Amino acid sequence: MKILVPVKRVVDHNVKIRVKADGSGVDLSNAKMSMNPFDEIAVEQAIRMKEAGDASEVIVVSVGPAQAQDVLRTALAMGADRAILVEAEGRVEPLAVAKILQCVAQTEEAGLVVLGKQAIDDDCNQTGQMLAALLGWSQATFASRIELAGGRALVTREIDGGLQRIEVTLPAVVTADLRLNEPRYASLPNIMKAKKKPLVQQTAGELGVDIAPRLTVVRVEEPASRATGIKVASVAELVDRLRTEAAVI
Template identity: 85%
Template sequence: MKILVPVKRVVDHNVKIRVKSDGSGVDLANAKMSMNPFDEIAVEEAVRLKEASAAAEVVVVSVGPAQAQEVLRTALAMGADRAILVLAEGRVEPLAVAKILQRVAAAEEAGLVILGKQAIDDDCNQTGQMLSALLGWSQATFASKIELTGDSARVTREIDGGLQQIEVTLPAVVTADLRLNEPRYASLPNIMKAKKKPLVQQTPEEVGVDIAPRLNVIRVEEPATRAAGVKLASVDELLGKLKTEAAVL
């Protein structure tokens, strides 16, 4: 079985985001970029399944600028076999990404797609679900455990009330949650080997998908500064403030 793993290039999660002065978006100048953390977890899970002989090949794919080769090479260093980059400048909406992944999954004859539950830049949490609908495949979201058994997958999902275990038939789309695994660090020898692994570039036109945006971002603003807390001398004073100032009692 072949596993397809979509990955996205985003601002590194350790970087403090800065909004442009005109409010048109996030300032990416000189910002450190890296693989979306949830996608990194998805790559790790796919590689583990391959190491357990549950899969024959792991193919990673990204939709983005030429610089996205960096995150693809990282995935290859982690153990993926091949990479595909669909070149696209600017913001590509989740539906367009899902349509591209649909075409790639069909061309690669993948039996399983594992991707992060969401990207940390836009937090859309839509691509996996849209891809499942476009392909007509089973889906399991927010996975914290994946077990493959024959022509089905048993997935433990994280839900508000705890954990839910479901079984889906393959082929399927699975979105990875934070506690699915701990991604490995790529060793220097594997980083060197990754430079020689195949990385194919395509365009959206070659794939046959129109990526023209359907939504316009009107304005981006930083969250309001949180007010400082105050210390109160007694419970009665707290109750008084909750009644008069907060108006919650």
């Protein structure tokens, strides 16, 4: 079984982003870019499945600019077998990404797609569910555990109020939550080896997918800021202020 792992190049999670003064977007010039942390967990999961003998090949795919090769090389260094870059410039919405991934999953005859539950830039939390819909496959979102057996996957999902266990028929799309695993660091020899692993480049146009955005971003704003608070000297003062000033207790 081939496992397909879509990965996204996003601003590194440690970077404090700034909204552009003209409201046209977020200033990412010179910002450090990395693999979306949830996708890193998905890559790790796929590699572990291959190491356990549940998968024959791990293919990573990214939709984005030419620089997205960097995150694909990272995934190859972690242990993925080969990579596909579907070049697409500008804002590519989850629906368009899902359509591109649908083409790739069908061409590669993937038996399982594992990807992060959301990207930490647009925070959409849509691509996996949309891909499952377009392929007509089952879906298991927000996975914290995946067990494969007999053409099915038993998935533990993180839901409001606790956990849920469901069984999905393969092929399926599974989206990774934080606690699925802890991704490994690539060793230096593996980083060197990854440079020789195959990386194929395509464009969205070659796949015949229309990636024109459906939504119009009118502007991007600073979030509402909070008024500066005060430090109180004692617990007694805190209780008094919560009772009288804030009237919350």
